[in-house]
Amino acid sequence: MKKRFMVFLAVVIVVGSTLAAWYSFQSKGNANSTNQKARVAEARDAPAVTVSSTLVGKQNVPVIVDSHGTVVSLNSVAVHPQTTSTIRQVQVKEGQFVREGEVLFTLDDRVDRANVEKAKAQLARDQATLADYERQFQRSTELVAQKFLSQSALDAVRTQLESQRAVVQASIAAVQSAQITNSYNLIRAPSTGRLGAITVFAGSLVQPSTALVTITQLNPIGVSFTLPERYLPSVLKAKKGGNVPVSLILPELNSPVEGMLSFIDNAIDSQAGTIQLKANFDNANGTLWPGQYVNVRMVVDTLKSAVVLPQAAIITNTLGKQVYIVEADQKVKPVTVTVLTTFGAQAAVSGLKGGERVVVEGKQNLRPGSSVREAIPPNTTPMRKQASNGEGKSTGKITAMFAGLVQ
Numbered sequence: 001m002k003k004r005f006m007v008f009l010a011v012v013i014v015v016g017s018t019l020a021a022w023y024s025f026q027s028k029g030n031a032n033s034t035n036q037k038a039r040v041a042e043a044r045d046a047p048a049v050t051v052s053s054t055l056v057g058k059q060n061v062p063v064i065v066d067s068h069g070t071v072v073s074l075n076s077v078a079v080h081p082q083t084t085s086t087i088r089q090v091q092v093k094e095g096q097f098v099r100e101g102e103v104l105f106t107l108d109d110r111v112d113r114a115n116v117e118k119a120k121a122q123l124a125r126d127q128a129t130l131a132d133y134e135r136q137f138q139r140s141t142e143l144v145a146q147k148f149l150s151q152s153a154l155d156a157v158r159t160q161l162e163s164q165r166a167v168v169q170a171s172i173a174a175v176q177s178a179q180i181t182n183s184y185n186l187i188r189a190p191s192t193g194r195l196g197a198i199t200v201f202a203g204s205l206v207q208p209s210t211a212l213v214t215i216t217q218l219n220p221i222g223v224s225f226t227l228p229e230r231y232l233p234s235v236l237k238a239k240k241g242g243n244v245p246v247s248l249i250l251p252e253l254n255s256p257v258e259g260m261l262s263f264i265d266n267a268i269d270s271q272a273g274t275i276q277l278k279a280n281f282d283n284a285n286g287t288l289w290p291g292q293y294v295n296v297r298m299v300v301d302t303l304k305s306a307v308v309l310p311q312a313a314i315i316t317n318t319l320g321k322q323v324y325i326v327e328a329d330q331k332v333k334p335v336t337v338t339v340l341t342t343f344g345a346q347a348a349v350s351g352l353k354g355g356e357r358v359v360v361e362g363k364q365n366l367r368p369g370s371s372v373r374e375a376i377p378p379n380t381t382p383m384r385k386q387a388s389n390g391e392g393k394s395t396g397k398i399t400a401m402f403a404g405l406v407q
Contacts, residue, residue, distance in 0.1 A: 048371040051362035053326050056309045056355060061348040063234070063301040063341050069225030069248075071292040074280070075191050075217040079104065082184040083112075084207040087200050094198050098189045098215065105200075105212060109185035116178040123171035130168050133161040193217040216290055221283040222262065223248065225296045226274035234301040235264060235277070246279035249295040250287070256297065257281055257288070303340060306348040313358045314339065314347060323352075324359040324366050332359060332370050 085107040092104050140157045143149035196214040200206060223246070227235065238244045244261035259281035268275050279296070281288060288294070314337065315322045321339060324332040337351035352358075359366065366372070 048330070048373040049362055049365050050375045051326075051359045051366070051372045052375045053357045053359050053372075054310065054313070055357055056307055056352055058305045058354045059308050061303040061306040061308060061341060061343065062299045063303060064343060065227060065231060065298055065300055066249075067225045067227055067296045067298070069223045069294050069296040071288045071290055071294060072222045072224050072278070073193075073216045073218065073290045074220060074222050075193065076290070077190050077193075077215045079187060079190065079212045079215060080208055081105075081107065081187060081206045081210060081212065082208060083107070083181065084205075085109075085185065087202050087204045087206060089202055090198065090200070092195060092198070092213075094195060094213075096195050097193070098195060099192045100189055102189045103186055104189055104195075105187040107185040107187070107206075109182055112178070112182035112185060116175065116182050119171070119175040119178040123168070123175050126164065126168045126171045130161075130164040133157070133164045137161045187212065189215055191215055191217060218286060218288075218290075219283040220280050221288050221290070222278050222280050223259070223288070223294060223296060224276065224278050226269075226272070226276055227298070227300070229268045229273050229275055231300045232264075232268070232275050235261075235275070238300060239264060245299060247297040248281065248288075249297055253287070261298070303348055306340065307350065307352045307354045308346050308348050309352070309358055310360050311342060311345055311347045313360045313363070314349075315363060321349075323349075324363050326357040326359060326372060330371055330373065332366050332368070332372055334368055 087105055088108050089106040090104075091106060092098060092102075098104065137154075137157045140149055140154045144151060144154045193215040196216065198213045200210065200212055206212065235244070239261060246259050246261050247256040248259070249256050259279045261277060262280045263276075263278035265276035279298075309323065313323050315324070315334075319334075320336055322334045322336050325335050326332055335351060335356075337349040340348045340350060342348075359372065361375070362372075
């Protein structure tokens with residue numbers, strides 16, 4: 001009996017707790033609903049809030065990304081001698097601008113010039129021997145025709161003649177080889193550019209492993225930079241369509257330096273999640289220098305007929321990014337938007353169709369359903385006041401303000 005009483009008591013407690021919780025929840029829900037309705041009613045019954053608004057326009061918006069880059073030379077060559085010799089003369093100075101083919105250093109060439117003369121002498125001797133064999137072959141041919149010499153003897157002379165012709169060709173090649181070796185004593189600039197530090201002087205013994213000077217091309221010049229991999233499809237699409245402009249923002253210049261995208265790497269850096277790019281720039285005035293750190297700006301895409309509004313109209317709260325729309329009854333309604341890109345004081349967004357009136361100033365005092373009235377700018381003429389009171393004239397006035405943006 002006692003056991004049944006305990007079970008009954010437990011059931012009563014559970015049922016009572018459940019009913020109490022349900023009643024509390026219903027009471028809170030009704031209270032919240034009542035409070036929310038009260039707030040909306042309060043916002044609707046409150047005096048109109050003075051705001052400044054503008055119409056949402058449409059225009060083509062370039063998607064601009066900023067990055068950091070490093071200036072790199074498109075051609076940098078370390079000059080080395082091709083033979084072991086002694087520097088006879090240094091014919092340039094450090095930091096000098098040189099052109100391709102200009103003489104930089106002169107090596108001691110006495111041994112190489114002697115070898116050239118020796119090769120030429122050997123060639124002359126072989127050519128004289130060849131001339132003798134040609135005369136012998138001519139005489140032997142005449143004697144064979146007159147039956148005074150056998151054909152086998154003529155064949156032997158012909159063999160000697162062909163062999164000597166090969167010897168002459170070898171001697172010509174030896175002369176060319178000696179001349180090439182001798183030409184190594186004049187070290188010329190392999191490319192056009194600016195010289196770096198010179199590490200040798202007249203009288204220095206050098207060999208092929210000795211770096212004499214570095215020539216760095218400064219015009220045109222390149223800038224290497226990276227972009228997040230999410231921009232790769234847009235960059236590839238833009239590159240396929242033609243030249244892709246790239247700008248450098250330098251603090252010391254009033255205007256950006258303009259160039260063109262020249263290189264897209266063939267792989268994404270899996271650790272950093274970036275793609276390597278390079279752009280070429282004209283550098284006739286020497287503004288850019290290899291190793292310099294620069295800010296890069298690039299247009300990766302263009303949003304066609306994007307909805308554009310001032311960034312000042314956007315509110316960030318727990319629901320995301322919202323704007324207040326002024327409806328026909330001069331009451332406001334919050335609308336959630338997504339920012340696609342920003343440029344200057346404007347932003348391209350999704351979530352609006354265009355043509356809506358959004359609140360720019362005074363939005364901090366608004367609640368959903370608040371009544372608003374347009375602020376009258378100071379020194380406003382009566383004509384302007386009249387236009388702000390008429391819906392058609394006001395719309396035409398603000399639309400005209402955005403006409404230039406749409407273009």
